[in-house]
Amino acid sequence: MKSITEKIRYILPAALLAVLLCCCTGKPKVDNSEIFNREVYKPEYASGFRILGCDGMKSIMIEVSDPWEGADSVRFSLLVVADGEDVPAGYEGQVLRGNAGRIVAMSSTNVAMLVALGKASDIAGVSGKRFISAPEVRARLDSIADVGYEGQVDYEALIACHPDIVLLYGVEGANSMEGKLKELGIPYMYVGDYLEESPLGKAEWIVALAAITSNVDEGKRVYRDIPARYNALRDSVAALGLAPVKVLMNAPYADSWLLPPAGSYGERLIADAGGEILTGGKKTSGVIPVTREETYAIAREADIWLNPGNVHCLAELERLAPGFASTRCVQRGGVFNNNLRSTPGGGNDYFESGVMHPDVILSDLTKILHPDRFHGELVYYHKLR
Template sequence: MALLNKNIILTGNFPGNCRQKPMDKTKPASPTNGIALTSTAKYPETADRGIMSDGLLRRRTGWNQDPIISHGIKNQSLQYHGINKFLNKTGHSGKKKRFIIIFYPQAGFLKTVFLFLITVFLVSCTAGSPGGTGTTNSHDVNIIEIAKRVTLIRSQGYSQLRVLDPWQGADGVVQEWYLVPRGSVPPEGADSSKIISVPLKKIVCMSTTHLAMINALGERNSVCGFSGTRYIYDPSLRELVKNGKISEIGYDDNIDKEKIISLSPDLVMIYGIGSESAGYLAKLQNLGIRIVFNADYLEDDPLGKAEWIKVIGALYCRDAMADSIFSELRDRYLGLKAGIDAGIKLRKKVLLGMPFKDTWFISPGNSYISALIRDAGGEYLWDDKNSRVSMPMALEAVYSRAVNADFWLNAGNVNSRAEITAIDARLGNLPCFLEGNIYNNNNRLSQEGGNDYWESGCISPDLILKDIGAILHPELFREHKLFYYRLVK
């Protein structure tokens, strides 16, 4: 699920009144308005069919599989067929084009399939026109170093954020925002519908990764609504849910739009929408609620994913804090990687995931988890297979490679070796099974199944790297106690 990293752009220098912003988590919110996505790509009349990752499923249920290899869960193979409907096109270069991209599930798939990344409102394809990208100065600085799906440019008195291709298969789609300190004058020529007043006071979000980054910046009290509150791991956030400070807003076509409206958030942060959600999104937009895409889940570099904390920091005028958090974890990560590279003699071969019935959805070699394995001194068995989506393979085909694995990681939802052989007895004959080298990333679970690997793990790639490094090369990490991972017994 983490392939195609070109998703967000923020523009602007640290606004002075953002730098000085104290930690105030109690002020009421005032609703803002607008949503605008821009596209510079030429779209075909019919989009290609592909297989979607199930970030929706794992973020909302605590599913602890890598998002790229989780498609087969509970008959929920996530596929879509895209159709681009062009509306109000003009034949003149530089003119605005308005259209909608609609995806629908391929016929034959179960009704329980989670639809992902659907109806998007695209407005204004012209980069240089008023309300487009606006103008930038020579001193503007893009502070995004690694993430490919986001750009954040700091200018004098504001920041410009662009989210690029914010869902799987969204080629050339740009969502653009101007982040302007409250009470300040917006940049000249900026479309008022694309302006977000910062710092945010109230937010509704859909992913535990959003919560983790907000929490890391000390702004958890600004969260007023969340989709899937029972699967939150962090105790302080769960306490806010218990006390009624964070409301449940529902899922997919059961999103409680009236609840969202009653919460009056400054914005709703999402990472993908289903076709059933198009109506409520339009209604929220018309009521002046900003809808911002977060594409951290599409980053294939662990540090690129973590760097999205800079976007959250800009929304809360906590730029310096976000920069500091990221630079420190980046240095720790790169230091660990360098130490592993210098200390290993042989890369250990790694198998990932679990089959669903007779199909194994294989994470490609250019994915987030495969990058972690490489950096931890491992060799992923499918490192030679690059793809934008997971690769469904027959169990027999996977088995022929799996016999070469030294370790087996991220083994689905299993808690014991007996559960693995119950899925398929043949798996018990794998050398990594017989040698007891199976580790799962579900060491930190809440009572209701919330998995901290999918929550705080997004901003702790160094801890995940250390865990995997200690599993593959324990001689390099003799004092390390596994944090996110545990041995499957």
Template structure:
């Protein structure tokens, strides 16, 4: 497949004088840089993410990424307002001119936030154009403006290089040998690892939308969007706290003959179950991993009688198909009583459903839907759910 780089026009440069801009420049460069002028009057900070930090200079931002998984690296990125000088930095610190014009993502989780921030017109590549569900992104794909990056490790290096992105958001694996960003840096691609899936709290995951805001100087919009998410999440959490009992909740699915693919008790999905008024059957597991393979016997001993199964294998039309996929699914009480749910509403095939590319910035919706399943008297199920589906 041949990919030609899309045409590019530089941002217009504007003269701002000694006063500086009244708002961050999201479509302009600086024509008359002056030392000491604050070119980012609208700032942000990370309050819930366990992995991201940002500090501001007058015309630059330093973003630090400290993964929660034990890969042994701490990364820093220098974001410099275009039209201003690059400050001193370490030899291995990638420098990115902001606001960026051209983004490629190797992890579809950011696509919903991209739409909510009004930045879809800056997307030029995605890990798979076939599995996107965000309407505005789908329209851009149909116009031929988004290139398919699919390949090993959520993207192929050659198409990423061909599109010539200002930033490539690369999927961050807990296994260092699976990460592409070191090689991409060597090839001149400004790759930033995306690790929202390694956050410890659903709100920490949602706060990754602020990374997009930082790259495009849209901090004010990012702050407003995130503050609304937090307010709604805390509202639903307070309602769930009124529950008189906490039902035990099974999650994950049988993988092969003797293991269950699930997540640790400190993972963000376990926190979502807790905040929804449930008790995750592996809550005593102190791992934060988003992908944990547990011996089937251990999970069965803890979850066999759990009344609710919240989050199972997606893409199965009903419980009969779920059991056909692996007979071990039929051993659990929730399967027999019909209280099995998957986060796959709107599924159209291999990884294509709204939860995959829209749920990152909507933990409040995920929480509300979970509460409606665990505590219907407190929150009756809405007429239509956005992400959650009960298997008939």
């Protein structure tokens, strides 16, 4: 049997090691969802965010999941701290104290959401002023900074904005602005609306933006009627029981044609409007590449051609896609593009306010695909002549 002295010889180093480990690692790491475990808002259509609360606190946490293409189990958190409250011990993530009154939006879709919330005057900076379509923002462009683009950010202009928060997006990885914003002490939040496949899911991100500018209830109020209008129109199309209208999508890019896959944003809009995107029988989980020759065969079957690049007339289309003028959809006047509301600087409101108005886009598509059943002026689309 070991003596008391020998036992102490073994116990003391172990105890000392435990103390050192605690000193080195600091406080035990706590999952943010353990602190904020009360559901404030669970999206019905969006998959990329949720809003959580904590009992006894008015502060809320916006949790964004997989905020860029290819992300796997990536979580981002922004804590919106209510007046008079502190950041809970153990919280790890970005912190915004109070509502944001000065915002830098790196995507025009975020501009549209802020406009819909009545917060156009809170936009202090954008990425690419000439592309912005919203009249409420264009009217005050002189007082809004253009902070550049990822990889070429004008940080002097950004700092001069005195932003409360910067709204970011990721493409194939974390946004390169992250490090500098942390260094500057400027809070940021990822907005992943572009990753949503559901048209209603894209629009639902307005609730997340409302959580940083006013309150969640305001976002819910603005969003509430959008699904109702969209789903009512979708159901009315389905009730007609019509055969799907065959649709050719997009335009050539380099030597191939990229078609939207099943379940994607574009495919869902077309399907809900009573159409079917032709892919020549190809099915993949991602964008479907086809050759020009394959596309020409598809085009011969199509009734309607939609979104053929950034062209505004048939003459431009012929230069972009030589030889397609003889296809049935062109000969029958069935070519429509979504760039009716373009800005002089090259912006397209379809990709800006259209995100907040999927019901209006769906209405346009029903009038194009079923002109004998649905009537009225087009908002985002126009017929190429």
